[in-house]
Amino acid sequence: MALLTPLAACGGDDGGTPTINLYYAPEQNLQKVVDDCNAEAAGRYRIDYQVLPRGADDQRVQMVRRLAAEDDGMDVLGLDITWTQEFASADWILEWTGDNKAQAERGTLAGPLASAEYEDKLYAAPKNTNVQLLWYRTDLVQQPPRTWDEMIQQSLDLKGQGKPFEVITMGAQYEGLVVLYNTIVASAGGHILNDEGTEAVFDQGAVRGLEILQKFASAGVTSPSFTNSIEDDARLQFQSGNAAYQLNWPFVYPAMQEGAPDLAAKVKWARYPGVDAGTPSKVTIGGYNLAVSKYSKHPEEAFDAALCLRNEEHQKFSAINDGVPPTIESIYADPEMAEAYPMKDTILEELRDAANRPLSPAYQNISTVMSATLSPPASIKPEQTAKELRGSIQDALESKGVLP
Amino acid sequence: MSAPTTAAAKHRAEDKPLTKAEKARLSEGKRAERRLGWLLCAPAALVMLAVAGYPILYSVWLSLQRYDLKFPDEREFVGLSNYATVLGNQYWWTAFGVTMLITVVTVVIELILGMGLALIMHRTLVGRGIVRTSALIPYGIVTVVAAFSWRYAWTPGTGYLANLFSDSAPLTERASSLAIIMLAEIWKTTPFMALLLMAGLALVPEDLLKAASMDGATAWQRFTKVMLPVMKPAILVALLFRSLDAFRVFDNIYVLTAGANETSSVSMLAYNNLIKGLNLGIGSTMSVLIFLTVAIIAFIFVKLFGTAAPGSNEEGKR
Secondary structure, eight states: OTTHHHHHHHHOOSSSOOEEEEEEOOOTTHHHHHHHHHHHHTTSOEEEEEEOOSSHHHHHHHHHHHHHTTOTTOOEEEEEGGGHHHHHHTTOBOOOOHHHHHHHHTTBOHHHHHHTEETTEEOOEEEEEEEOEEEEETTTOSSOOSBHHHHHHHHHHHHHTTSOOEEEOOOSSSHHHHHHHHHHHHHTTOOSBOTTSSSBOOOHHHHHHHHHHHHHHHTTOBOTTGGGOOHHHHHHHHHTTOEEEEEEOTTHHHHHHHHOHHHHTTEEEEOOOBSSTTSOOOOBEEEEEEEEBTTOSOHHHHHHHHHHHTSHHHHHHHHHHHOOOBSBGGGGGOHHHHHHOTTHHHHHHHHHTOBOOOOOTTHHHHHHHHHHHHOSGGGOOHHHHHHHHHHHHHHHHTTOOOOO | OOHHHHHHHHHHHHHTTOOHHHHHHHHHHHHHHHHHHHHHHHHHHHHHIIIIIHHHHHHHHHHTEEOBTTOGGGOEEOTTHHHHHHHTOHHHHHHHHHHHHHHHHHHHHHHHHHHHHHHHHHHOOSSHHHHHHHHHHHHHSOHHHHHHHHHHHHSTTTOHHHHHHOSSOGGGSHHHHHHHHHHHHHHHHHHHHHHHHHHHHTTSOHHHHHHHHHTTOOHHHIIIIIIHHHHHHHHHHHHHHHHHHHHTOOHHHHHHTTTTTTTOOHHHHHHIIIIISOBHHHHHHHHHHHHHHHHHHHHIIIIISOOOOTTOOGGGOO
16 A cells, blocks of 8 residues: 555546646756746646756657657647658648647747648647858948859959958758758759659759859858858857858857857848849748647647647747747737847748648658758759759658668 | 687597497497486576567567557558668668777777786786776666766866867767767777677797797787687677677767767667657567678678687587
C-alpha cells in the first residue's frame, strides 16, 4: 500500500485535473504565458512546459522518436514551420476542425497559415513567424538597394572608394543557405516544387535564382567567411564594422544596440532586395506552429491550451518580451509594438506577401540535399546544378534519397 | 617453432593411434557431454536469438521495402532496389571510405602504441599499480564526455589546442577534422589494446626468453622471433576486437563534427537516414550492409588469420 500511494498522487488523470504536456523549444518568457493560461483554464487542465533542446534538429528528433513509438505523454507540440507537413503526413498530429480551426485562422497572416496546412487541411496553429530584413549603414548608403544587382553594384562602388563595402549574410552549408536561395527563387517568381509538392520542377525562375546566388558569391562583395557563417557569425561580422549591408533576422537589432551602440545609431532597415527592379522581393518566413499529438489522452483540452498559448494577448507578450514576431496581423498596429519593433512596418510589409519553403513532408531531406548541392555557392553552375537538384529532390520525394 | 604449434602437433599425434572401438566409446561419452552442453546453453542461445537474431532479421525485412514514416500509406515491397539505391550513392561510398580509413589508421597506430604501453606496464617494477591505472584512464572516460572536451579544445576561443596552433577552426575542414577524430579514437582505445596485449605478454614463458638470450639473440630478435609468435593469438584477438569496434565508430564523429564536411561514418549515415530522415527502408539497408561488412571482417580474421576466441585451445581454430 505504501508503494501505491505516491503513484496515485501522480496519476491525476482519473477525475483530477488533466495535465497537458507542452513540448516547446526554449523560450525565455514562455513559462509566464503558460502560467497565465493555467489561470485562465481555471482547473479544467494544467499545462506543463517541457523544454526541448536548443538545437532544431535535436528538438525534431526527440519528438519524432517518441511519436513513432506512439508515446501518449506529449500533448501540444511546438513545430518549426517546416516540420508541419511531415508530422501531418506521418499521421502524428490531429487535424484542426470546427471552432478550433476558425479561431486559429482568425486574423492570421496568409504565409504562416499556409505553413500549417497540408492537403488543404489545417494541422497546426501558427504561434509566431519571422522574416529577414536588409540592414544597411546610413553613413555609407544613401538609397537602400531594391534588387540584388543594385546591391552588388553599390557594394562594388564602395569598395572602389575604399570604404566598408561587404554584404554580410549566412552562406554555410545548412538551412540558412537554403533560406537564402529560396528567397531569391521566390522573388524571381520561380518554383522548386510543383504546387502539390509532389514533383521537383526547378523552372526558369529557380535557375535564375542559382545564377544570382552564384554571381553574388563570386562578385567579391561577400566577407571572406561567407561560406562558413550562420546567423550569429553574420551578426558579429557586421558589428565589427567592415560591412555596409547585412541580410538577417530582426534579432540583430536589439543585439546591435547592446553590442555596438555607436554602429546601431547608423543602421537602418529596408525590405529585402528583390530580383527585378519593378517587383518587390518575396521573403522566406520562419517561425513556429502549435500542433496536437494524435496520441494525446486529452485532445480537447490540448486544442484549448494551444489556442490560449497563441492568442492575441500572448502573441503580443511574446513578441515584446521574447522578440518573436506575431502571426496575427492586427497586433502589429498595437502602439506597444512600436517600441520593441521599430521595424514592424517593414516586417509586416514583407509578411503580407511572404514566401514559404517547399511545403512537403520530405522537406527535411530536400533541405539537406539542397544545402549540400548549393555549397559553396560560388561554384554553382546554374543549368547543371538545377538538373542535379531536380534529380536528387525527386528521389527524396520518392523515399529513394540518401541523406549525407 | 613456436610453443603452441608444437603442442598442437603433439596433440594430433596422440589422437591418431586410437582404434575404432575406442573412438566409438569416446564419442558416446562425448555425445552425452555435448548434449548436456547444448541443454545448458540452450536458454542463453534462445535469449541471444530473441534479442540479436530478431532485430537483424527484421531489419533485413525492412530493407526490402519502401518504408518511410513520412509516407505511411506508400509502404510497399521493393525487393533489392534499396540496395541498388544505397550502393549507387556517392554519400554511402564517401562514408564507407572514411570509415575504412579511420579503422585502418587507428587500429595500426593503436597496435604500435598499445604494444609499447603493454611492454612498459609488463616490465614496470615500481608503482606498477599506478602506471597501469593511469594508462587506463582514457578508456574509463565515457566517450561522449571525452568527445565534448576534445571538441571544445579544438574550437577557437574556448579551446587551448585550437589557440595553440593557429586561429583557424580545424573542425570545419575535412582533413583536420578526420585527423582529430582519429586522434580522439586512438587516445580512447589504446589502453584497451594495451590491456589485451598485456594478457598476451603474460603468455610468453620467461624460460623461452632466457634460452633465446643464451643463444645470443638481441632484444629485437627476442621480440620478433620469440615474443611476437607466442603472442600471435592475443594480437589477432586484439586486432579483431578493435577493428570491429572501430568500424562502428559513431559517438566521436557525432559530437565532433556531426558528419559535416564529409566526415560521416557509415553508422552516422545510417543514423541520419533512419532517425533523422525517418526512412526505415534505406536506413535498414545501410544497417544490413554494415552488419555484412562487420561479418566479413570477422570472417577474414577467424578463417584466414586463424584468430581464436580468447581462452579457447587449439581445437577452437578450424
